[in-house]
Each structure stands twice: as C-alpha cells, then as structure tokens.
Amino acid sequence: MRLKDKIALVTGAASGFGEGIAKRFAQEGAKILVADIQDEAGRRVASEIGEAATFVHCDVTREADWKAAVQEAIDQFGHLDIVVNNAGYSHYNQPLLDVDEAEFDRVYAVNVKSLYLSAQVVVPVFRAQEGGCFLNIASTAGVRPRPGLSWYNSSKFAAIGITKSMAVELAPEKIRVCALNPVAGETPLLERFMGEDTPEKRAAFKGTIPLGRLSTPTDIANAALFLCSDEAEFLTGVCLEVDGGRCI
Template structure:
C-alpha cells in the first residue's frame, strides 16, 4: 500500500479483467478511489468487490455516449469528481488476412479502440478541468508503433489512438490535463488467442522469441507504467507513447 494517488479519483474502462483490472487494483493500492467500468457487469463487480470500499463497479459500453455518461456520472456520484481517466477497453479481430475481417468487426474495433476515446473525452475533460487538471491514459499497443501482418485493422486503430493521444496532449495542456498512451506488447489476457490466431504453446513460444526480455507482458507491468504516468512523478510528461514491451519495438 502506498499514497502516490492519494485523494485521486480514477476511472478505468475494461476494468473487469486483464490490464484494466491490474490498473484498477494498483491505483487503489496507491490511495485512489476507482470506478471499474466494463461491458461485463459481473466482471466489473468482481474486481470492485476485491478492491473494497475504494471501488465502484459500473456496466458501460464505452462505444456509446450513454456508456461514457454513465461511467463518468458514477465517478461524480460515488467520489465527487474525476482526476484520472484510463481508456483501456479494447477489441480486436483474429490474426489473419485483412480481407477476411467483416465490416461489423471492423466497425466494433474502431468503436471501442477509437471512438470510445472521443466519447469519454467529451464527458471527462470538463470534469478534469473543474478539478484543476488531471491525467488521461489511452491504452494503445506496440501494434500501433510497429505494425505487422495479420492484425492490420487492429494496428490501424491503435495508431489512431497514439496520434489522438499526442494531439489531445497539445490541446489540453493549457487546462493542466496530461495525456499519454501505454503501448503494451501482447500479454496473457483474454485477447491473446486472437492476436496469435490460436493460443497454443508453439504459438506462444514463437511470439515470445521476438521479445528480447523473453516473455509476454503481465497486468502488473502495465499497471506499474500506468501508475507512474498518472502520478505527480510524471507531472512534466505528456504526449508520450510509452512502450511497455520487453524490447519488442527495438
């Protein structure tokens, strides 16, 4: 337990599992009160219950205006405002030909990975500004920095998130709002099988061989990076796309 986020209120989307759950837990351990937002209401409730009184769960589709409003309203009603927004929810297609991704899947990828950042900003930025500033973190990906075949439309959505992060950082700086992106390499989460095409020991070994530090990312890796970027220790850091990738992008 620490106090690096003492007195702060954070909202973490996709907080019911994987990187989002790791971030929510770590933020709470460092003194933040946390809104755990997820499309899966049961998963969000499980993480919030594990954290305890410092967390509230909310079911929200981040790709809708109603979802953005609901999760930000939960922060206001439960904890009196918002200081940190983590746009972590993500969606992908299965690794394969760019021609085989159907239109509905393409639309959902950009709704969750791109439009959700826009929708959340419209509601959250005034809340952050009302408290004198704050921090926004967008979970992008190494795929947005070093795109490789098989995940073309996912790669493109994460490239969008990185560009949006940089532009948001410039525009929101006068309001004291810092905006940064996290760029994880693939981790042992529910999306891994889609990234690899299929989750087998052979596929994992093949992928891990491309990471100099020799392993997949873990939720605590991403949570530690998110904690630093959200804390006052990174008060002069904005517009950064931080690689949390074991050297994958080298």
C-alpha cells in the first residue's frame, strides 16, 4: 500500500504503459483518474480497476480538458497528489523530410505542449496543497535516438529538458518532477516506432537491447510506482532509463 490515500491522474491510461501504471497504482492503494481520448477503452480500464477509479475524457492538447480532469479529481476525492503525463504520439519511422507539418504539430502537441498545459493547470493546485508529484513518461529516444524518428526523438529530448527545468524551479515548493525513459515496448505505438510490425523488425529492435526483450507495461509501472511514492521523496529531476541496458 505504498500509495495509500494518494490521488493520481494518469493520462493515456486506456492502453499500454498508462493502463499498466493506473492498475499498479490502484493495487498500491491509490485512487485513479483514468484520463484518455479513447472513451470505450478508458471506461474498460476504470471498470477493471473498480471503485478506486474514475474515467475522464481528456485530450491532453486542450487546456479545457486538463481543467475538467483536475476538477473531477478534486470533486471526487478532494485533492490531487500525482500526475503521470503518459499520453504520447509518434509519426511512423521514416526519413525526417517525409513527415508533414500536420504530423509534426501533432507529435509536439501531444508530447510537449501537454506538459506545458499540465503545469499551467496542476502547479497551482500543488502549490495550494504545499506539494505534489509529476511523472513524465519520456523515452530512450530522448537519450539515444534511433534513425527515422527524428521529430519524435526531439520531442522526448524536450520532455526530459522540461522535467529537469521544472524540477529545479519547483523544488522549493515541495513539488517533485521526475521522468521515465522506457525503451520500445508492447504498446499501440510500437508499429509506428518500427515502421512496420514484422518478426524481422521486432528482432532488430530487440537486438539493440542488452537484456534481449522489449519493455512491458509492468516494467514501467513498477518504476513509476517507486518514483511517485514517498520512498522517493528526496528524488526530483531524475530521468530514469527503464530500457534493459539500451542506453549504456
């Protein structure tokens, strides 16, 4: 029960890493706001968690949706302790000049602008409570980029920079900001990272990971649990690779 009585808002929680984080946090005693644009899948996750979870429709690129989600947390549970910025998006693996402007804008809106909006809406709440925790799901792409993913890579470099910048600015107010850098995993974005989902492509990706496999939602959820728990109360600005050795 490492998150007993904590209230956590997890974006992109209808699938993949976000689903794994939401369910793991609930197992450890947290109440969960399952936030996603996929209504049916989000409601499924909340239903599987049970009474400890509430689904909220949230497009992380819209400030109004952020305000509504945070207000739902306060209305339902009285406060908000943890925000996991997990929602992410990638263009397909392809030459950098082949990614059109609309796709570039979408990558940056979901992966970068969402962090700005979460800060705008959540930091005042955390300040009023005299503390809180952000966890941003960045990527090994922001540490050791792969070819064919230039604009996605750069958005994750931005996420890591935002994490460290927010951490140093907000530390005096007892607001912690950390990040996880997962290696490619079994999520809906995997096909986009690889360009195509074939046994050969999977083998090539696994071949770059010393421990010899892709990441799983459980891997990411367990690391997220530690960084969002009181056990990590002296950690801020940490951007932890969960990558099977990929970034060594």
